[in-house]
Amino acid sequence: MATLLPDSPAAMTAGTAAPALETLIAKGKPRYRTATEFVEATLRDGILSGQIPGGTPLRQEDLAHQFGVSRMPVREALRQLEAQALIDFAPHKGAVVTTISAADAADLFAVRLALEPAALRLSLPHLTPEDLLRAADSIADMDGERDLNRMGDLNRQFHMTLYFRANSPRLLALVEQHMAVFDRYLRFELAALGWDHLKQDDHRALLDACHDKDIPRAETILTDHLRYADQALRTFFAKRDGQIP
Amino acid sequence: MATLLPDSPAAMTAGTAAPALETLIAKGKPRYRTATEFVEATLRDGILSGQIPGGTPLRQEDLAHQFGVSRMPVREALRQLEAQALIDFAPHKGAVVTTISAADAADLFAVRLALEPAALRLSLPHLTPEDLLRAADSIADMDGERDLNRMGDLNRQFHMTLYFRANSPRLLALVEQHMAVFDRYLRFELAALGWDHLKQDDHRALLDACHDKDIPRAETILTDHLRYADQALRTFFAKRDGQIP
DNA sequence: TATTGTTCAATTGGATCCAATTGAACACTT
DNA sequence: AAGTGTTCAATTGGATCCAATTGAACAATA
Numbered sequence: 001m002a003t004l005l006p007d008s009p010a011a012m013t014a015g016t017a018a019p020a021l022e023t024l025i026a027k028g029k030p031r032y033r034t035a036t037e038f039v040e041a042t043l044r045d046g047i048l049s050g051q052i053p054g055g056t057p058l059r060q061e062d063l064a065h066q067f068g069v070s071r072m073p074v075r076e077a078l079r080q081l082e083a084q085a086l087i088d089f090a091p092h093k094g095a096v097v098t099t100i101s102a103a104d105a106a107d108l109f110a111v112r113l114a115l116e117p118a119a120l121r122l123s124l125p126h127l128t129p130e131d132l133l134r135a136a137d138s139i140a141d142m143d144g145e146r147d148l149n150r151m152g153d154l155n156r157q158f159h160m161t162l163y164f165r166a167n168s169p170r171l172l173a174l175v176e177q178h179m180a181v182f183d184r185y186l187r188f189e190l191a192a193l194g195w196d197h198l199k200q201d202d203h204r205a206l207l208d209a210c211h212d213k214d215i216p217r218a219e220t221i222l223t224d225h226l227r228y229a230d231q232a233l234r235t236f237f238a239k240r241d242g243q244i245p
Numbered sequence: 246m247a248t249l250l251p252d253s254p255a256a257m258t259a260g261t262a263a264p265a266l267e268t269l270i271a272k273g274k275p276r277y278r279t280a281t282e283f284v285e286a287t288l289r290d291g292i293l294s295g296q297i298p299g300g301t302p303l304r305q306e307d308l309a310h311q312f313g314v315s316r317m318p319v320r321e322a323l324r325q326l327e328a329q330a331l332i333d334f335a336p337h338k339g340a341v342v343t344t345i346s347a348a349d350a351a352d353l354f355a356v357r358l359a360l361e362p363a364a365l366r367l368s369l370p371h372l373t374p375e376d377l378l379r380a381a382d383s384i385a386d387m388d389g390e391r392d393l394n395r396m397g398d399l400n401r402q403f404h405m406t407l408y409f410r411a412n413s414p415r416l417l418a419l420v421e422q423h424m425a426v427f428d429r430y431l432r433f434e435l436a437a438l439g440w441d442h443l444k445q446d447d448h449r450a451l452l453d454a455c456h457d458k459d460i461p462r463a464e465t466i467l468t469d470h471l472r473y474a475d476q477a478l479r480t481f482f483a484k485r486d487g488q489i490p
Numbered sequence: 491t492a493t494t495g496t497t498c499a500a501t502t503g504g505a506t507c508c509a510a511t512t513g514a515a516c517a518c519t520t
Numbered sequence: 521a522a523g524t525g526t527t528c529a530a531t532t533g534g535a536t537c538c539a540a541t542t543g544a545a546c547a548a549t550a
Contacts, residue, residue, distance in 0.1 A: 033336045034336050034502095034503065034504090035503080035504070036324075036503080036504090037336070059531080059532095060531080060532070061530095061531075061532095069504075069505090070504060070505045070506075071505085071506095071532090072317070072503080072504055072505070072506095073503080073504070075321060075532090075533090076320060076321060076324045076503095079281075079321045079324040079325050079328075080324050080325070080327070080328045082325070083324075083325045083328030083329060084328060085415065085418070091278045091279050091282070091511085091532080091533080092510080092511045092512060092531075092532055092533070093511090093512070093513095093531085093532080094531070094532065104415075106413075107413045107414055107415045107416065108415060110363065110367060110411075110413045110415070110416050111360075111413070111415050111416050111419065113363065114359050114360050114362075114363035114364075114416065115356075115359050115360070117359075118355065118358065118359035119359075122355060166355075168351075168352045168355045168356070169352060170330065170349075170352045170353060170355070170356050170423075171352065171355050171356050171359065173330070174356065174419065178415075279532095279533065279534090280533075280534070281533080281534090304501075304502095305501080305502070306500095306501075306502095314534075314535090315534060315535045315536075316502090316535085316536095317533080317534055317535070317536095318533080318534065320502090320503090321533095336502080336503080336541085337501075337502055337503075337540080337541045337542055338501085338502080338541090338542070338543095339501070339502065
């Protein structure tokens, strides 16, 4: 069976090997209830993990063939991805994976800086000792982790544990969605900051502040934490994009 | 042709007359490029304006018949509305318009309180004199407006004018989307606050602060403005829901 | 009678077919 | 040769048909 994205422009400019969609499909199969769910979840994972790079055109027929379904569930899945701003969908022209960029990273941080401190502020007073233990476990798990995608999951899990009691479903959904989108930049953040000191000090300090129920301190730590990553990414992109010409 | 929602449970409990979808369809027709766009935009307007109340089941066949299209563009439109959290979509069970509630209103304000001050903070330094003039025009237009939906549009237009220079597309899209969703609560806010003093003082004070490029003051005014509406809606719902038993 | 099993109409999910649009290569005019 | 109009393959949008699922009414059993 043909592989997806063998000669997408983004794949070529990035110089990365073109991954086959089969690996994504073969992954953990949570027994999707509909083909649309299956296609949507698989494509989203592929995009967020970076396996389907920005700029990749998503041909309906190709996707249908590779997923072993007809074009209809593919179309429904693409509609949902469009609403999540993961693909651009132009009438009669087709879908293209949205590109990532320094400007988009800054944009994303602006959203996270708006959402996450708000979620933390609402959640912190209701956090239970069990919640804090789970958060501590997430930190411990991150210490030994070397896989980028799993690291992203753990990081998201840690933060979401702290936000979880916010009792604000819309806010939490937005936070989670944008943290997931940020996974697309995780490899760059890694390149900018390095593996080991990947903000674990911040995580522990944040957890301490939550333990003390100190809202202003926790908010400050979280805000600085995000700003620091934002700044690191900015300088990284500035250096990288300065080299090109 | 049959009318939509003649006996939806929500319409009955709300006691409102069941509106026909034709009025929505006949409205301004911006020459949609695809049937999916047409269906999606029309349904979203209907839901946000309150003409299609929460709890309404959206039967694919009915919608297709009333829009004069097949079920396929209806299904694609429903997928997009699902991603916008305007409908609930359960496999093999169909779509239902999400219900509004006091809890959801509080949730929505939590999101707006997180997003809008952030957008204002980023935008304010770049606002031009022309922007401020346009914002002043919006305020003036609101003074004479008596139509609820147009009032919502003007209010959104005023706020978006002030946020517009934030240079953060994701953030702005979220702000606009959630202001639009808030239109579903506009009738309740009106009932809680009354027509005339509908926050116009706040609007003028906010514009003044923007004119002075006073970020802290502008943020305080905006935050208080939102908190005030939030509180008014809370007490309104508390009173209304207390009457029921 | 309460409970469980079963049938069946209503509705959605998915596949296939046809129509409409795009854009790029080609021919044509000036 | 530059620009313009035209044809046509590739691709998406939309319609129709069939399959799968749901749940509610009904029947059977303990």
